[in-house]
Amino acid sequence: MKNIQSYINEHKDRFLNELIELLKIPSVSADSAYKNDVLKTAEAVKKSLEKAGCDSVEICETEGYPIVYGEKIVDSNLPTILVYGHYDVQPADPIELWDSAPFEPIIKSTEIHPEGAIFARGACDDKGQMYMHVKAMEFMTSTNQLPCNVKFMIEGEEEVGSVSLSKFVKDNHEKLKNDVILISDTGMISKETPSITTGLRGLSYVEVEVTGPNRDLHSGLYGGAVANPINILTKMIASLHDENNHITIPGFYDKVEELSLNERAEMAKAPFSLDRYKAALDIDSVYGEEGYSTNERNSIRPTLDVNGIWGGYTGEGAKTVIASKAYAKISMRLVPNQDWEDITELFKTHFESIAPSGTRIKVTPHHGGQGYVTPIDSIGYQAASKAYQETFGKTPIPQRSGGSIPIVALFEKELKSKTILMGFGLDSDAIHSPNEHFGVWNYLKGIETIPLFYKYFTELKA
Amino acid sequence: MKNIQSYINEHKDRFLNELIELLKIPSVSADSAYKNDVLKTAEAVKKSLEKAGCDSVEICETEGYPIVYGEKIVDSNLPTILVYGHYDVQPADPIELWDSAPFEPIIKSTEIHPEGAIFARGACDDKGQMYMHVKAMEFMTSTNQLPCNVKFMIEGEEEVGSVSLSKFVKDNHEKLKNDVILISDTGMISKETPSITTGLRGLSYVEVEVTGPNRDLHSGLYGGAVANPINILTKMIASLHDENNHITIPGFYDKVEELSLNERAEMAKAPFSLDRYKAALDIDSVYGEEGYSTNERNSIRPTLDVNGIWGGYTGEGAKTVIASKAYAKISMRLVPNQDWEDITELFKTHFESIAPSGTRIKVTPHHGGQGYVTPIDSIGYQAASKAYQETFGKTPIPQRSGGSIPIVALFEKELKSKTILMGFGLDSDAIHSPNEHFGVWNYLKGIETIPLFYKYFTELKA
Numbered sequence: 001m002k003n004i005q006s007y008i009n010e011h012k013d014r015f016l017n018e019l020i021e022l023l024k025i026p027s028v029s030a031d032s033a034y035k036n037d038v039l040k041t042a043e044a045v046k047k048s049l050e051k052a053g054c055d056s057v058e059i060c061e062t063e064g065y066p067i068v069y070g071e072k073i074v075d076s077n078l079p080t081i082l083v084y085g086h087y088d089v090q091p092a093d094p095i096e097l098w099d100s101a102p103f104e105p106i107i108k109s110t111e112i113h114p115e116g117a118i119f120a121r122g123a124c125d126d127k128g129q130m131y132m133h134v135k136a137m138e139f140m141t142s143t144n145q146l147p148c149n150v151k152f153m154i155e156g157e158e159e160v161g162s163v164s165l166s167k168f169v170k171d172n173h174e175k176l177k178n179d180v181i182l183i184s185d186t187g188m189i190s191k192e193t194p195s196i197t198t199g200l201r202g203l204s205y206v207e208v209e210v211t212g213p214n215r216d217l218h219s220g221l222y223g224g225a226v227a228n229p230i231n232i233l234t235k236m237i238a239s240l241h242d243e244n245n246h247i248t249i250p251g252f253y254d255k256v257e258e259l260s261l262n263e264r265a266e267m268a269k270a271p272f273s274l275d276r277y278k279a280a281l282d283i284d285s286v287y288g289e290e291g292y293s294t295n296e297r298n299s300i301r302p303t304l305d306v307n308g309i310w311g312g313y314t315g316e317g318a319k320t321v322i323a324s325k326a327y328a329k330i331s332m333r334l335v336p337n338q339d340w341e342d343i344t345e346l347f348k349t350h351f352e353s354i355a356p357s358g359t360r361i362k363v364t365p366h367h368g369g370q371g372y373v374t375p376i377d378s379i380g381y382q383a384a385s386k387a388y389q390e391t392f393g394k395t396p397i398p399q400r401s402g403g404s405i406p407i408v409a410l411f412e413k414e415l416k417s418k419t420i421l422m423g424f425g426l427d428s429d430a431i432h433s434p435n436e437h438f439g440v441w442n443y444l445k446g447i448e449t450i451p452l453f454y455k456y457f458t459e460l461k462a
Numbered sequence: 463m464k465n466i467q468s469y470i471n472e473h474k475d476r477f478l479n480e481l482i483e484l485l486k487i488p489s490v491s492a493d494s495a496y497k498n499d500v501l502k503t504a505e506a507v508k509k510s511l512e513k514a515g516c517d518s519v520e521i522c523e524t525e526g527y528p529i530v531y532g533e534k535i536v537d538s539n540l541p542t543i544l545v546y547g548h549y550d551v552q553p554a555d556p557i558e559l560w561d562s563a564p565f566e567p568i569i570k571s572t573e574i575h576p577e578g579a580i581f582a583r584g585a586c587d588d589k590g591q592m593y594m595h596v597k598a599m600e601f602m603t604s605t606n607q608l609p610c611n612v613k614f615m616i617e618g619e620e621e622v623g624s625v626s627l628s629k630f631v632k633d634n635h636e637k638l639k640n641d642v643i644l645i646s647d648t649g650m651i652s653k654e655t656p657s658i659t660t661g662l663r664g665l666s667y668v669e670v671e672v673t674g675p676n677r678d679l680h681s682g683l684y685g686g687a688v689a690n691p692i693n694i695l696t697k698m699i700a701s702l703h704d705e706n707n708h709i710t711i712p713g714f715y716d717k718v719e720e721l722s723l724n725e726r727a728e729m730a731k732a733p734f735s736l737d738r739y740k741a742a743l744d745i746d747s748v749y750g751e752e753g754y755s756t757n758e759r760n761s762i763r764p765t766l767d768v769n770g771i772w773g774g775y776t777g778e779g780a781k782t783v784i785a786s787k788a789y790a791k792i793s794m795r796l797v798p799n800q801d802w803e804d805i806t807e808l809f810k811t812h813f814e815s816i817a818p819s820g821t822r823i824k825v826t827p828h829h830g831g832q833g834y835v836t837p838i839d840s841i842g843y844q845a846a847s848k849a850y851q852e853t854f855g856k857t858p859i860p861q862r863s864g865g866s867i868p869i870v871a872l873f874e875k876e877l878k879s880k881t882i883l884m885g886f887g888l889d890s891d892a893i894h895s896p897n898e899h900f901g902v903w904n905y906l907k908g909i910e911t912i913p914l915f916y917k918y919f920t921e922l923k924a
Contacts, residue, residue, distance in 0.1 A: 030779030091781055094678070160779050187683075201682060205780045214744035216556070218894040220663060220865030221649075223795050224765030225756045227749035230790075231703070231768050237693065238700035282676035285819035287689035294687045303686030306693050307783050308774035313791060317492030317622055318667045318828045319553055320793055320866075321769050321894050328692075329775060331782055333685050357747035366780045403682030404782075432680040432783050 001451045007139050008444055015447065016107070016118070016440065018048070019131050022087075023105040023120040029065060029088035029160045038156050041087045042066045045134075045154050052134045053141030054152060062164030065156030069175075072141065073149045079461045080149040081454060082178035082417070084407070085130030085185065086158035089122035090432050097434035112191075112428055113439040124438035125431035129184035129424060130154060132446035140451050147458040151178060155407075158185075161205070161367025162407045169407075169414045180380040180457060181411050184446060186401050186423030191441065193271055194392045196384050197421035199299065199400035200408055202334030202371035204344045205307075208351060209362040210236070210326045216312075217322040227358035229326040230311045236354055237328060240304055244290035247304050247332075249350045255337040259300055267295060270397055280428065298402035303333045329366075333402060340368035340406070369406015372419070379460045380420040387422075387452035391445060422446075422453065463913045469601050470906055477909065478569070478580070478902065480510070481593050484549075485567040485582040491527060491550035491622045500618050503549045504528045507596075507616050514596045515603030516614060524626030527618030531637075534603065535611045541923045542611040543916060544640035544879070545599075546869070547592030547647065548620035551584035552894050559896035574653075574890055575901040586900035587893035591646035591886060592616060594908035602913050609920040613640060617869075620647075623667070623829025624869045631869075631876045642842040642919060643873050646908060648863050648885030653903065655733055656854045658846050659883035661761065661862035662870055664796030664833035666806045667769075670813060671824040672698070672788045678774075679784040689820035691788040692773045698816055699790060702766055706752035709766050709794075711812045714805065719798040721762055729757060732859055742890065760864035765795045791828075795864060802830035802868070831868015834881070841922045842882040849884075849914035853907060884908075884915065 008015070027041035028034040042059055045068045049057045054070030065088065073080075092102035100106050105120035118128065133152070140146040153176065155165045169176060186197040212229040213222070242248050259267075272295055278286065288297040297303070311326030313319035332347065334340055348363040355361040374381065376398045388396040401421075408419045424446040430436045470477070489503035490496040504521055507530045511519045516532030527550065535542075554564035562568050567582035580590065595614070602608040615638065617627045631638060648659040674691040675684070704710050721729075734757055740748065750759040759765070773788030775781035794809065796802055810825040817823040836843065838860045850858040863883075870881045886908040892898045 030781060031777060090783075091775065091777060091779075093775070093777065097677070097786075159781075203682075203782070205782070207780075212745065215559070215892065215897075216895040217743075218865065219765075219767045219769055219793055220665075220760075220795055221863070221889060221893075222760060223767045223793075223864060224750050224763055225748055225760040225864075226743060226745060227747075228767045230771050231699065231766075234696035234699040234768065234771070235703075237696040241693070241697075281679075281688060283674065283688060283820050285689075286687055287818060287820040288686050298682075298684060298687040301686055303681075304693075305681045305685045305690050305784055306696065306774065307681055307781060308776045308785070309692050309696070309788065310772045310776040312768065312770035313553065313555070314770045314772040314789075315493060315553060315555065317553075318669075318791060318793070319492060319621075319769060319894070320665070320667070321552075322767055323770070326771065327776075329780060331681055331685075331780070333682055356749060358745050358749040401683070402685060402687075403680065427683060430677060431683075432781065433678040435677075 001145055001455055003143060004139060004448055004451060007143065008447055012444060015135050019118065019128055020105045022127050022131060023118070023122055024103055026103045027088050027156065028091050029157050030091050038065050038088060042068050042156055045087050048134050049152055052138040060168065062168060064164040067165060067168050068154040069152065071151040072146060074146055078148045079179040079458055080151060080177065081457065082151045082153060082176060082181045083133045084181055084183045085133060085154045086126045086156065087130065087154050088156045088159050089127065090125070090159050092121045094434060099435055107440065112426065113441065116440045117437040118440065119435060119437040121436055123436050124425040124429040125436065126158065126185045128438040128443055129446065132184060132424065132443060133450060135447045136450035139447070140454065147454050151176065163367065165407055166410055169410060173414065176415055178415065178417055179461060181417055181419040182422065182453065183405065183419055184422050184424060185405055186403065186421045187425040187427055188423055189271060189397060189399065190426065194388045194394060194396040195399040196381065196396045197401045197423055198376060198398040199373040200371055201402055201404050202338060202340045202369055203331060203404040203406055204334060204340045204347065204368040205331040205366040206344060206347060207327065207329050207364045207366060211324060211360040212358065213322070213324055216324050219320040219322045222322055226322065227356060228322045229359060230323055232356060232359050233311065233326040233328060236351065237306060239354060245288055247302065249346050251346050252343065256302060257336040264296065268293065270295065270399060299400040300335055302335050302338060305331055307331050333404060334371050336371045336373050338371065340370055344368055369404060370409035372408045374418050378418055380418055380457065383453050383457035383460055384420050384422050386456045387449050390452050391449045422449070463607055463917055465605060466601060466910055466913060469605065470909055474906055477597050481580065481590060482567045484589050484593060485580070485584055486565055488565045489550050489618065490553050491619050492553050500527050500550060504530050504618055507549050510596050511614055514600040522630060524630060526626040529627060529630050530616040531614065533613040534608060536608055540610045541641040541920055542613060542639065543919065544613045544615060544638060544643045545595045546643055546645045547595060547616045548588045548618065549592065549616050550618045550621050551589065552587070552621050554583045556896060561897055569902065574888065575903065578902045579899040580902065581897060581899040583898055585898050586887040586891040587898065588620065588647045590900040590905055591908065594646055594886065594905060595912060597909045598912035601909070602916065609916050613638065625829065627869055628872055631872060635876065638877055640877065640879055641923060643879055643881040644884065644915065645867065645881055646884050646886060647867055648865065648883045649887040649889055650885055651733060651859060651861065652888065656850045656856060656858040657861040658843065658858045659863045659885055660838060660860040661835040662833055663864055663866050664800055664802045664831055665793060665866040665868055666796060666802045666809065666830040667793045667828040668806060668809060669789065669791050669826045669828055673786060673822040674820065675786055678786050681782040681784045684784055688784065689818060690784045691821060692785055694818060694821050695773065695788040695790060698813065699768060701816060707750055709764065711808050713808050717799040718764060726758065730755065732757065732861060761862040762797055764797050764800060767793055769793050795866060796833050798833045798835050800833065802832055806830055831866060832871035834870045836880055840880055842880050842919065845915050845919035845922055846882050846884050848918045849911050852914050853911045884911070
């Protein structure tokens with residue numbers, strides 16, 4: 001690829017401004033109040049793909065939010081790369097913890113990003129990372145260097161389970177046919193230590209509701225005499241872990257892939273400072289499953305976390321009430337071989353079984369997906385590795401991530417191709433948190449590295 | 463007392479309309495958004511006392527909400543009754559569960575109240591019950607039948623701990639001097655079975671905060687590796703009860719008054735149907751401390767209930783987040799001899815001690831008060847008993863309530879007089895709940911019964 005650095009230098013202000021415009025639209029898929037904004041974002045993505053040189057860009061309607069599809073077929077004998085990304089974002093709350101408005105992007109310097117980072121919801125996850133691909137495409141088409149065919153599939157429901165995309169993929173095997181799938185929706189170890197994600201955890205997300213009495217009660221008149229749904233909920237949730245922080249749901253670990261000591265030793269070589277980790281989170285101690293290191297706990301081991309809990313009086317001051325209902329949102333991260341639908345069923349059966357009399361339980365599955373692992377001897381991985389070597393000057397480290405992109409396992413099942421996860425975000429980017437940001441350096445480095453993946457993948461495939 | 467029934471018949475529509483006007487003002491003391499309404503309610507109470515014939519009515523400013531004080535001194539040789547009540551109300555939420563707007567009172571028939579009940583926040587607790595005393599006073603002064611001196615002290619912070627009232631009582635021993643204190647802020651067994659409350663539970667109300675990492679985290683990248691404040695909070699709260707639903711805080715039961723088997727047998731004679739109790743709450747089973755009956759659990763035994771819990775994402779859909787903080791509001795109902803300040807301290811010490819490393823705990827005491835018991839051989843109790851006998855045709859049953867009126871213990875300590883709790887509400891009135899109401903029959907029965915207490919108390923005291 002010729003002149004990529006000079007092209008980036010010449011256009012970087014525009015690259016940033018275009019991303020900022022995209023970030024201004026609050027495309028929160030979880031909250032129906034933002035419906036029009038999500039749809040508006042799909043239109044903006046469509047236009048950006050057209051400008052980047054895609055031939056036939058379409059908004060594919062679904063039962064949920066649309067999928068933006070575009071392609072450029074150079075020669076049917078050449079390999080085809082399918083780029084996946086998402087234009088929806090996580091909810092911004094708690095809003096009060098943001099230092100700047102989540103949908104009014106600003107560029108600020110940080111310790112890790114002295115050259116500046118874009119602060120906005122979706123800056124890294126995934127508008128910023130998705131848009132690197134659009135700009136990489138623009139570079140390749142406008143300089144006549146696109147070495148292979150490319151297809152873009154950008155969805156609007158990743159943060160709520162990719163339900164419509166699943167159906168779209170199942171219904172469009174031919175249209176989506178490809179040799180490799182390329183995604184930037186993960187992170188890397190640091191700016192000095194590039195890494196490629198080789199594993200993702202699966203996910204099962206459920207909501208639970210505990211009902212006690214048929215109405216809120218005065219805690220003096222009824223306190224101590226009826227099951228208090230909040231007390232019961234805390235008891236039920238607490239019982240889901242034992243004293244070693246193992247999950248107590250019967251059958252939960254039955255299919256968990258156990259790594260060999262060798263594999264674990266290999267993992268332990270990745271640079272990691274527990275002190276820096278604790279300092280960054282301002283905690284005096286880590287916490288988790290007995291017998292595993294921090295990096296193992298958040299990548300190769302399954303987990304169960306409450307993501308939200310509510311019930312009773314939560315306003316200012318005091319209210320002496322026993323609530324009729326209490327609620328929690330609970331997610332389980334799963335590892336290879338755990339089937340998310342089986343686990344969801346195990347959770348539901350177990351949770352219902354531990355409810356004391358005097359209460360009624362409702363478990364509502366939200367969404368989920370399978371975990372994923374990719375081998376490092378594939379052509380896709382090798383091409384990505386060479387691309388990073390060229391732009392970072394270092395061989396990237398293969399790394400399992402604790403996050404989930406449920407659709408990746410489905411891609412493999414339906415489209416029979418492997419996914420390469422080239423992520424340019426950092427753990428400190430605060431995705432899903434207040435003050436999400438994406439380094440300007442990382443953004444431009446992504447745009448620089450991606451075309452090289454096209455080059456090496458095409459060469460190795462030949 | 464002559465002509466009381468004809469007086470009530472003649473004026474009952476006005477009695478209802480005046481109460482309805484008072485109920486329209488949302489005097490929610492827990493929420494500062496209602497500050498002006500709380501102050502407006504104090505003014506309305508002042509006017510009503512003046513109209514009822516009190517001589518010197520004043521709004522006594524405090525550091526919080528004002529106390530409305532009024533008196534009518536007939537003869538300093540006659541006994542003095544101090545009437546206490548409160549003009550503030552509980553918050554109305556959850557608003558969506560009300561069938562009519564909480565501050566737009568309406569009268570509707572119910573199974574228990576075929577002659578109609580007033581539905582509004584505060585209808586029973588305590589505007590309706592407090593206003594019975596104002597109307598009883600009006601009857602006695604306008605018919606020249608007031609047999610003794612009377613003082614009114616109506617506060618605006620009962621639902622948030624009566625902090626200003628405590629100071630007011632301590633500073634005004636002479637002004638508040640009395641022979642007996644009369645309060646209607648409790649209930650009775652049923653319209654057919656009148657009862658007088660002879661005991662109240664104490665209260666300790668605290669708020670707890672668990673902090674884990676310094677910001678909300680992505681549950682995939684950090685899940686399983688750091689202490690999740692919500693999981694930790696559920697575990698800590700769950701540990702506060704053992705498998706027999708005894709409270710596990712060390713020292714919690716040390717001073718609890720243990721009733722004799724005889725006393726418990728006496729209590730068990732009060733009419734009570736467990737089936738009707740369960741049916742009214744739509745629960746298949748009651749739940750509570752091993753070894754005690756439902757009526758014991760909610761009156762002579764201390765309890766610990768979560769009144770509110772919150773943390774993480776509680777909106778529509780799913781968010782895969784590990785919250786930085788989780789919160790709960792917890793109240794403990796206490797029985798005679800448990801000191802609320804000691805118990806608050808025991809809670810704080812214990813709760814902080816069980817926090818795992820990786821978390822920080824903050825315990826904020828909200829408010830509290832001591833429990834109370836009154837003997838049934840006092841002149842006050844005998845006068846109340848005779849009053850009920852006359853209007854209900856039955857001797858009332860003495861009964862311990864599970865509720866708390868923390869200020870009652872303070873009255874005894876500071877003013878050296880006993881309190882008589884003549885409550886006309888019913889358990890089914892849904893105080894502190896959506897659709898709070900107060901039977902029209904109960905309201906008028908209260909106005910009819912109260913003047914007889916004045917009569918018999920003055921006679922017995924002579």
